Amino acid sequence: MDALILCAGKGERLKPLTENRPKPMIPIAGKPILQHIIDKIEDLVDNIYLIVKHKKENIIEHFKDHPKVKFLEQGKIDGTGEAVLTAKNHIGDEFLVINGDIVFEDTLEQFLKYKYAIAVKEVSDPKNFGVVVLDDKNNVIEIQEKPENPKSNLINAGIYKFDRKIFELIEKTEISKRGERELTDAIKLLIKEENVKGIKLNGYWNDVGRPWDVLEANKYFLDKIKTYISGKVEENVIIKGNVIIEKGAVIKANSVIEGPAIIKKGSIVGPLAYIRPYTVLMENTFVGNSSEIKSSIIMKNTKIPHLSYVGDSIIGENCNFGCNTITANLRFDDKPVKVNIKGKRVESVRKLGVIMGDNVKTGIQVSFMPGVKVGSNCWIGASCLIDRDIESDVFVYKKDELTFKKLKNKN
Template sequence: MQCVILAAGEGSRMRPLTTSRPKVMLPLAGKPMLEHLIQNVRDAGITEILLVVGYHEEAIRTWFGDGAAFDVLIQYVVQRKQLGTADALRSVEPFIHDTFLMLNGDMILERSDLEKIISLPCPVMATSTTTHPESFGVVTVEGETITSLEEKSLRPKSNIINAGAYLFDAGIFSILKKIAPSSRGEYELTDALTDYIRDRTLKAYPLSVWMDVGYPWDMLTANEHLLLDLTGEKAGTIEENVIVKGQLILGKGSVIKSGTYIEGPCIIGENTVVGPNAYLRPGTTIGNNCHIGHAVEIKNSIIFDDTKIPHYNYIGDSVIGSRCNFGAGTKIANLRHDHGPVKVGGMSTGRKKFGAVIGDDVLFGINCSINTGSSIGSGTKVAPHTLVTGTIANNTVVR
């Protein structure tokens, strides 16, 4: 069996984190999101993978190569213009042998669910449930049979949604050739499923675990989940008078300096220096070549590679891009005074605690204050003693 993974899109809802990388390469628990998916596909028994790539495809090709390092065989199919999921799937037709698993590349699934899906007769759609079905494709089900599918309905007929994982055979391609562009000008895979639904042949498989990583704050939820079963591994150096409680992965060449207190689960990448006297709280994932310095506290945050947070900083419930630098005393707020859900760009995160989304190459002067729900574009420069709030475009100078 083969697996097709759609990984061509930018992920515009993830801006500014996708300024210079595709969405599927955003890091979760120390690895690109796509790597977690490929590993689970492999562990479910599928080793031939077709990756549909497009936006910043070089990042995906460089990381995964031919797949040998991950014990799989990867072929790349390029979707030059993102014209919808059906268009992406049509591009792999020449490479498909027979039955195949198809997955959106921006979600978290369990190996056990993948094993069960591929054991079923096709066609199959994986489903999940949600408290906000209006944001997804809503399905109705009778027994195991899917009876309707409606995209982003204002009046959802159920709380059961299309989870973006399917089992098809080569017969899907004859259906794809018949569909017309949607109102958005895209070829939608959901339109192709109409034939199966009408014939009552599309079966539902309810997933035990499913996480859609659609917005930056979803990264924190997925990161928290992936860290639950973390097994500690310490390949770096831990100096005397360091306290580590809970599970910690410490990468090669990294050093934790004296006086640092770590509450796991936490991940620290390679060639990163932490401390002295730093405090890392649960859920924190720090990339490679970072510096987390004296009197810095980081809580439940994702820090990308090559970022420096060196003096008297607080980072809470935030996602920080690569090559950022925080001036001494710069801090991020993560809780509203009314304890209501934090909003980013007018959209609720659904989280009582959320700090900021910060793109790549953002430079902060000393003693800056970053308000809850701020989104700061890549390449932004912030003057000392500045309050930053709201949404800041890429390459802005904030004074």
């Protein structure tokens, strides 16, 4: 049996993190979302087909040496149905289909028992998801798309079991109003002709669609790690809780590391740095003298050299922070931080810092207000307070007028 993972989407709600990488390549607990999925299924299937498109080179480079992984590029038409149809001439008789932007705890072995199946997950507020209605035998009888009045609290969890009949049904569907071919349209045809089992997922599941979903999933998986230290740890370093320090990482003198935390190879921490719980420092990062990082993901090759604070934030690759760069992460009124998502102002979580793209540079004494998004390739000049989102490729600076007055000669 084969597996098909849908990785072609642009991940608009996760911008600027997806400006230079596809959504499935965003790191959670030290490895891409897509790696988490492949780790779960690679022993169950013969081949893993990755449907790629947006920033496909990222995915291909990372998984090119995996013995079971093959790559198929989606054509001009977007949508999950078209993504599945891309594999028509390659895949076997029965196969799994998995959305490439979910993380989950449960095993998928139970899917192998059925010809047709959909994973469902119970949630408290299903309005923003595809709602699945089951009969008393757990067969799917209806799918509602983001209904105002949901008929159940079970949602489509983005994992499916099909045979080749699904290709015929996808080809019968019409392009949707948003210009996409939707897999759910084909499933609605399928449930009229076949028994499609609704399989309830146990344990953790997250549809990683917004920046705070990334941080939430990061916390969940960090809680599962066990201490493993193979990097260099200098004198007077304090390590508490479960911490992974990979070979090639260096923790300099008098630093404090509080787990759960992961520090990847090539990273340098300290001296006198403070790494607080739920932090991941990806490869070749640098957190320097008297800098503090808390509940954040710092991506590859980013430098936060000295006297800075980063809290509840996601910082892209190849960023460089000037001295005393600060991220605020909490409102005075303690209400959820508001964030711009696809043109709408939405509430997120109580604590959220900055969401930053790649290749951003800050000058000294730059501060970010909670929930601000900064696009890739920005420069932010000294002493700026950033209280709004910044598009990519922007230089932000302020002009202070200096007054020079000659002192009278006191002699």
